Amino acid sequence: MRKLSKLLLALTFAVSVSTSAFAVVVASWGGAYTESQKLGYGDPTSKALGVPIEWVDYSGGLSEIKAQIEAGAITWDIIDVFAYDTINGCDEGIFVEFDFDKDFPPAPDGTPASEDFFTDMPSKCAVGNILYSWNYAYNSDLLKSTPKTLKDFFNTKRFPGKRAIYKSALTNLEIALAADGVKMGKGGEFIYKKLEEPGYVDRAMNKIKALCEDPNGGCVFWSAGAQPPELLMSGEVVMATGWNGRFFNAAVGEGAPIVQVWDGQGLDYEYFALVKGGPNQEDAMKALAMMTSTEMLAGSAKYIAYAPWRKSSIAVMQAGEPWYKDGKTNMVPHMPTAPANLKRYFLVDAEYWADNGTCLLYTSPSPRDLSTSRMPSSA
Numbered sequence: 001m002r003k004l005s006k007l008l009l010a011l012t013f014a015v016s017v018s019t020s021a022f023a024v025v026v027a028s029w030g031g032a033y034t035e036s037q038k039l040g041y042g043d044p045t046s047k048a049l050g051v052p053i054e055w056v057d058y059s060g061g062l063s064e065i066k067a068q069i070e071a072g073a074i075t076w077d078i079i080d081v082f083a084y085d086t087i088n089g090c091d092e093g094i095f096v097e098f099d100f101d102k103d104f105p106p107a108p109d110g111t112p113a114s115e116d117f118f119t120d121m122p123s124k125c126a127v128g129n130i131l132y133s134w135n136y137a138y139n140s141d142l143l144k145s146t147p148k149t150l151k152d153f154f155n156t157k158r159f160p161g162k163r164a165i166y167k168s169a170l171t172n173l174e175i176a177l178a179a180d181g182v183k184m185g186k187g188g189e190f191i192y193k194k195l196e197e198p199g200y201v202d203r204a205m206n207k208i209k210a211l212c213e214d215p216n217g218g219c220v221f222w223s224a225g226a227q228p229p230e231l232l233m234s235g236e237v238v239m240a241t242g243w244n245g246r247f248f249n250a251a252v253g254e255g256a257p258i259v260q261v262w263d264g265q266g267l268d269y270e271y272f273a274l275v276k277g278g279p280n281q282e283d284a285m286k287a288l289a290m291m292t293s294t295e296m297l298a299g300s301a302k303y304i305a306y307a308p309w310r311k312s313s314i315a316v317m318q319a320g321e322p323w324y325k326d327g328k329t330n331m332v333p334h335m336p337t338a339p340a341n342l343k344r345y346f347l348v349d350a351e352y353w354a355d356n357g358t359c360l361l362y363t364s365p366s367p368r369d370l371s372t373s374r375m376p377s378s379a
Contacts (some may be wrong), residue, residue, distance in 0.1 A: 040300030187345020
């Protein structure tokens with residue numbers, strides 16, 4: 001079976017090469033997010049360099065690229081990844097290490113790339129792409145009153161109906177503890193200190209379990225970013241955690257009755273990593289440098305409400321407002337980094353999840369094991 005799997009991967013690679021020779025292949029999260037990447041900087045970079053750039057969807061993690069490496073059939077050049085995956089992937093030799101000021105262009109005023117980045121990278125193998133929020137939203141047509149806080153997400157007496165939450169412990173633990181009365185501290189520092197203490201992981205898991213087993217509530221688990229707004233619009237759930245850009249596109253782009261709640265948001269970062277030994281590594285590095293330049297990152301924010309990683313990109317957006325593709329919506333106020341949206345938040349701790357993620361997913365009581373849960377298929 002192992003040999004057969006390797007053969008199938010090799011055949012897939014051969015077909016990929018024959019149908020898209022010399023293309024740079026980027027694995028990302030699909031839906032509105034990938035569309036913003038493709039239109040905002042993928043297509044302009046492809047045109048400028050004369051190199052085809054293809055986008056493929058995946059559901060996160062390192063398992064797929066590890067399988068490609070093991071089979072000797074790598075098909076991806078660049079991967080859009082969570083911070084903790086860049087740490088683990090760099091440690092395991094999966095990704096290429098960068099010299100940031102040598103490999104990436106400066107800001108328009110000459111500021112070196114490393115100083116133009118929003119903050120330090122989690123590893124030498126990561127280059128920042130966006131800042132985004134793990135927050136929650138609700139369908140305003142389905143609720144009689146207005147949720148305003150994290151506690152409201154768990155209040156099934158006042159807001160009855162099912163909730164959609166992410167399939168793993170990532171950000172669910174932080175949200176559950178904050179909703180249960182644990183103080184966040186600056187940037188969530190208290191939350192992570194508590195998660196290192198005995199009993200607090202179980203406390204968070206029990207909070208989620210109570211929500212999922214509540215006859216007035218119940219949980220639907222999502223794995224792909226397109227699912228939370230879809231679940232809200234279909235009426236299958238009344239509230240859903242998710243990524244702010246997906247909620248924005250549903251509400252502003254499609255006119256859906258979806259309203260975001262910013263209280264207690266988890267501010268997170270997304271990165272690109274370059275696969276070591278990828279099929280088109282030289283062109284992929286050129287494409288990556290261009291796609292993460294000031295103007296290109298600002299371009300992606302025309303299509304989705306994620307903040308570009310470079311400080312200079314925000315200045316480009318401010319000067320060009322209204323920046324959204326409809327030509328009438330100002331985008332900077334919709335960014336997760338807008339002051340009004342940062343009144344209470346936590347910074348997702350990449351090192352905590354790199355160290356504890358697998359343990360928490362498989363040895364702690366997981367909401368995925370609850371009899372009342374339903375795991376959706378990847379979209």
